[in-house]
Amino acid sequence: MVRLKVDHVSKIFTDRPGETQVVLDDVNFEVRNGEFVSLLGPSGCGKTTLLTMMGGFQDCTDGAILLDGVAINGPSPERGYVFQNYALFPWMTVEKNVAYALKFMDIPEEEKKARVNNALEMAHLTEHRKKFPIQLSGGMQQRCAVARALVSRPKVLLLDEPLGAVDFQMRELMQNELERMVREANITVVMVTHDVSESVFFSDRVIVFGREKGRIVGDIKIDLPRTRDRSSKEYEGYVFQLTNLLREAFKGAVVK
Numbered sequence: 001m002v003r004l005k006v007d008h009v010s011k012i013f014t015d016r017p018g019e020t021q022v023v024l025d026d027v028n029f030e031v032r033n034g035e036f037v038s039l040l041g042p043s044g045c046g047k048t049t050l051l052t053m054m055g056g057f058q059d060c061t062d063g064a065i066l067l068d069g070v071a072i073n074g075p076s077p078e079r080g081y082v083f084q085n086y087a088l089f090p091w092m093t094v095e096k097n098v099a100y101a102l103k104f105m106d107i108p109e110e111e112k113k114a115r116v117n118n119a120l121e122m123a124h125l126t127e128h129r130k131k132f133p134i135q136l137s138g139g140m141q142q143r144c145a146v147a148r149a150l151v152s153r154p155k156v157l158l159l160d161e162p163l164g165a166v167d168f169q170m171r172e173l174m175q176n177e178l179e180r181m182v183r184e185a186n187i188t189v190v191m192v193t194h195d196v197s198e199s200v201f202f203s204d205r206v207i208v209f210g211r212e213k214g215r216i217v218g219d220i221k222i223d224l225p226r227t228r229d230r231s232s233k234e235y236e237g238y239v240f241q242l243t244n245l246l247r248e249a250f251k252g253a254v255v256k
């Protein structure tokens with residue numbers, strides 16, 4: 001079943017009257033229910049723009065993004081979003097950060113409490129629930145941001161470089177944790193990343209964008225069992241293949 005459909009999507013920014021920039025031009029792809037899809041591509045190619053449109057934070061200039069066949073227009077608890085660098089509220093404790101995602105949902109207080117407890121449990125943050133973000137490690141902050149995105153039980157989870165600002169060793173640990181949470185939540189995910197290995201580690205499919213206007217230069221299925229072994233030959237093969245695609249994308253050439 002198709003969960004998300006990016007249907008002839010274009011995005012044009014007009015900074016000043018008469019000055020327009022076509023960031024995405026007629027982009028098309030689908031994400032199936034339960035799939036983990038990564039978006040990979042050169043800086044500035046429009047990945048975040050596309051993800052924010054899936055989040056409903058900005059509109060498509062042309063075309064539409066459909067969730068279960070219904071055009072997205074505006075943010076909704078149906079779509080959990082993790083912003084780059086986690087973006088937690090610094091003045092709220094861990095549990096308040098997570099609970100915030102339920103604030104505007106019409107469900108009973110008891111149910112809200114149960115969901116927050118469950119999300120904290122899943123993120124292994126129960127004992128840190130009264131702490132403020134500044135008191136947490138990078139890994140805990142990231143898990144808190146994911147817990148906040150999952151607590152509303154969304155249909156899709158949208159991640160914009162969720163591990164962007166993390167050093168190499170920490171990154172692998174956090175990838176393992178994020179993978180565990182996503183598997184437990186059994187959810188459809190679209191993730192923007194710069195990191196080729198990360199895209200292979202997580203994804204069922206990796207979509208590679210070229211430098212211009214959101215042109216898709218590769219749509220690669222990653223056919224490896226989970227949890228993935230980063231040191232296996234097959235894993236390295238995918239990293240090699242995607243790195244080559246990206247290299248061509250940087251040049252602006254199309255590779256089939």
Ligand SMILES: Nc1ncnc2c1ncn2[C@@H]1O[C@H](COP(=O)(O)OP(=O)(O)OP(=O)(O)O)[C@@H](O)[C@H]1O
Nearest residue numbers: 013014015023041042043044045046047048049050
């Ligand atoms: N609100 C906006 N107004 C005008 N131009 C914008 C706006 N948002 C993004 N852009 C432009 O759109 C292009 C794509 O930006 P976007 O942030 O989507 O790229 P990206 O692929 O996520 O890049 P990165 O990998 O560096 O995060 C850039 O040229 C950017 O300057």
Ligand SMILES: [Mg+2]
Nearest residue numbers: 047048049192
């Ligand atoms: Mg971006």
